[in-house]
Amino acid sequence: MNGLLEHLSQSLRLHFRNRMGLLYGYLFPLIFLVAFWVLYRHEKIPLIRHMGELLTVSVLGGACFGLPTTLVSERERGVWRRYRLTPLPTWAFVVSTAVSRYVIILSAAALQLGLAFSLGMPLPAHPLALWCALTMVSFAFIGLGLVLAMLADNVPAVQALGQCIFLPMLIIGGVAVQLASLPSWAQHVSAFFPGRYAVEALQACVSGGGLASIDFCLLALGLIGVSGCSAGAKLFRWDAAQRFAASTGKLWLVPVLGAWFAVGLIAELRDKIAVSIDGVTVAAPVAAIPAPVPLPPWAKITAKDVAALDFRVPSDGGVVSPFAGPEEEASDYTKDEVEAVRQGLLTWRPGLEGDDVQRVRNLVCVAAVPDSIQQPVERYLPPVVLSYLQEIYPKDKLIKILTWIVLHPEDGSVIDSIADLGVQGTAGDPAIVRERSYLYALKFIMRLTGRIDG
């Protein structure tokens, strides 16, 4: 145990002395995050919606490039040959190597999250679950990194093999390109890659339902991790002179590939190919028999329907459905509350779950509930809600959904309290919330269609 711990701490010390290791392990993920933030800042896409992808890229880089590069370069130098002459068993070296890499990955992820917070990202919805998910994702990819290290005879081979895994996972595995943007065949293929499960698991813990909603992802990552780590230990090569082609135990690659295949197959059989777009589950189109996707009813709303709405609404400065103007700032007394709601909306589950109409209805309630109970913050929240809705929906789509809500005020459900967003109080009568929701939906449409400025 002492030898294992000493090897672990020495590996970490050496990692932090290695400039290239620091560059690839820490600086690149941060640069990636900042670049993402800069590129998309004008489109107001919050970082929190992409942390799953950003963290997965960091783990993938650390485990599938950092780990095998270090291992193979040390093997080429003869360091591992020297280790082999000591009585410490193989498994202890494998565990120590894996754990040290896990610590490195975890610290890189923490740094990435820290920078994201400093750029305005709210805290993850499930911090502890995020740590669990990061651990499982690291476990799966570290197993993969170990196998790559055993397959590669030298460092250039690590880069080549790593790219063979990295690029497909990035492009069609759901890591860099959102699955919803991919064709149906790619969505099915992605189910055989661990990257998809990594992104889903991490994202669910950052802004989704937490561990409870990702049981299959965790199972998939666990299976892939166990097979990778076992094969990595069984195929372990100490000496650069031992070429993979001439090594024994090549059959251990079968369980590694088998785990990927099994995970994909289970996903297909259990209908897990459906992808989640901003929290809404959308079934992947079946490639063989393309089923027509029925348009939701609100999609049939036309400009004529919008124009036909009755826009006679109470004044923005009145008691009913007040609406702060663009230049109007919240008072010192209410501004913290407003800010808390603005940040809280990013991870507010009623705003992320359900169909589009219900999500928008829930979000409109964030304006309607304080109005119905006459909270001091009431006039400042409608602009916040409208701004958030504009961030997450294209304008035309949003107008159609709001129009649908105006035309069907009694449909769906309404929320009677937004205490989870920091605004205390409960609306006693849902009918009042529905009425105020109707008014705010109209006021939102008026602003979106230019009938009112701001």
Place this chain on the structure above:
Amino acid sequence: MVLPSVGLVATGGFKVETKVRVTGLRKRYGTNEALRGVDFSLQAGEIFGLLGPNGAGKTTTLECLLGLREPDAGTVEICGLDARRFPSDVKRKIGVALQSTALQDKITPREALDLFSAFYLEREPTLRLLERFDLVAKADAAFETLSGGQRQRLALALAFVHRPEVVILDEPSTGLDPQARHELHAEIRRMKRDGYTVLLSTHQLDEAEALCDRVAIIDQGRIVATGTPHELVSTAASGHVVRFSASRPIDPAALKRIPGLQRLRCDGLSVYFETEEAATVVTSLMGLLAADGAVLRELDVKRCSLEDVFLKLTRPENNSVSLPA
């Protein structure tokens, strides 16, 4: 008489412990038979040299001994333990300095010693090792900044982190400058004084002759000779080697008529032979040259060395007299 239970050999009234015993070691790589039944043993406290030309099987023998390679047949017993059955126990008994011990660029000698000593239960204090191997000044320097000699001293220090019973040195002086080599030899002599049993693999014959109590010469996967350097020289080669060159070619047939002349080789104006009667043979040679009207240009007479034995045993063509056409 061998006492298998304790690995002791009775020699003239007192018992000597056998630290390493290699028996019938065989290893094949495809069609190439690298080891064809290697046998040797090391007694406690001796420095034993394993000599051989490149490709003779030295490295494979050591790798089988160290557990880096699995032999096809044969046994390796170290400190009474079967190395194939109890590899971890054997690794606690041996200290190894490989030919090229490369560590991570950024590790320091102090860290390397701390790390490797953590792999063992019994440990030598790091500071003592740094002092013993003259590494105190470089204790906190990165490995990449150490000279070849310092790296070799660190490799030796790593072999001693756990107070081993047997030290195995694989071509330790390769790549060292004369000063570093001199220091290394002093250190190996010190190991002997301290009572360590040392197995030294080398192709530097002067090194083996200067340091080793006994040597084994391995060639084409077999041990072709074992004994003290003196025994090998006296049994495998004649007493002296004579080299000379004359002003014009000498008739080899005339040379062969000189009594006591062995292993004659002629190469143009240069002549090489061995003899046990150097003074008599050289006198006869002078007479032959004078009668032939030739003038002696160069004459070198020296006692046979381990190198001569080595060349004789590992290059069979050296045994025959090669005459110019």
